Amino acid sequence: MYKVYGDIQSGNCYKIKLLMSFLATPHEWIHVDILAGETHSSAFSEMNSNAKIPVLQMGESDFLCESNAILNFLAEGSDFLPSSGLERAKVLQWQFFEQYSHEPYIAVARYINKYLGLPQEKKEEYDSKQIGGHKALKVMEDQLSKSDYLVGNAPTIADISLYAYTHVAHEGGFDLQQYPNIKEWLSRIEDLPNYIAMT
Numbered sequence: 001m002y003k004v005y006g007d008i009q010s011g012n013c014y015k016i017k018l019l020m021s022f023l024a025t026p027h028e029w030i031h032v033d034i035l036a037g038e039t040h041s042s043a044f045s046e047m048n049s050n051a052k053i054p055v056l057q058m059g060e061s062d063f064l065c066e067s068n069a070i071l072n073f074l075a076e077g078s079d080f081l082p083s084s085g086l087e088r089a090k091v092l093q094w095q096f097f098e099q100y101s102h103e104p105y106i107a108v109a110r111y112i113n114k115y116l117g118l119p120q121e122k123k124e125e126y127d128s129k130q131i132g133g134h135k136a137l138k139v140m141e142d143q144l145s146k147s148d149y150l151v152g153n154a155p156t157i158a159d160i161s162l163y164a165y166t167h168v169a170h171e172g173g174f175d176l177q178q179y180p181n182i183k184e185w186l187s188r189i190e191d192l193p194n195y196i197a198m199t
């Protein structure tokens with residue numbers, strides 16, 4: 001059985017929980033407290049020397065890191081990963097977008113606000129994240145005005161990757177009212193069978 005090391009409140013970890021719930025994949029969830037420094041122990045570095053969650057453990061000593069790599073591995077053979085080469089590449093296109101153009105703004109603003117309590121010394125950094133975050137939301141809004149999901153009209157792991165931090169973007173100060181297509185897409189995902197909430 002798989003073991004997942006993570007914190008469900010982290011979007012990168014929640015992505016894994018959500019896919020495993022959709023696919024009914026048996027697993028053991030092991031909570032890791034990043035604020036207590038648990039990713040920096042020597043035991044943890046045996047699993048991921050980059051000191052980050054999530055980590056997927058298979059067997060005794062086989063570990064996989066990077067949330068989107070884990071999603072690709074777990075989704076293999078399921079409807080959440082298309083079989084056509086072009087559609088798979090489009091899934092990856094959105095997952096790279098998520099890591100480079102979305103998560104560094106929306107997740108970081110949320111972290112500063114929700115986890116750190118928006119301290120004065122972080123206010124400038126928090127404000128600087130708003131422009132990039134809205135730019136990413138605009139890109140998603142544009143695609144979702146053309147298709148029900150990010151890659152065509154059926155859910156894929158591209159949607160799971162981007163749902164994770166988008167649905168809690170308000171915790172980073174992003175008002176989703178101005179993105180009606182994103183709001184409908186969030187509801188569509190929440191209506192899928194076996195959906196599990198972050199809390």
Ligand SMILES: N[C@@H](CCC(=O)N[C@@H](CS)C(=O)NCC(=O)O)C(=O)O
Binds near residue numbers: 034053066068
């Ligand atoms: N690119 C990585 C990012 C993982 C990541 O940033 N994890 C954070 C929690 S969301 C973490 O473990 N932070 C602990 C630390 O940096 O000490 C992924 O997608 O898995």
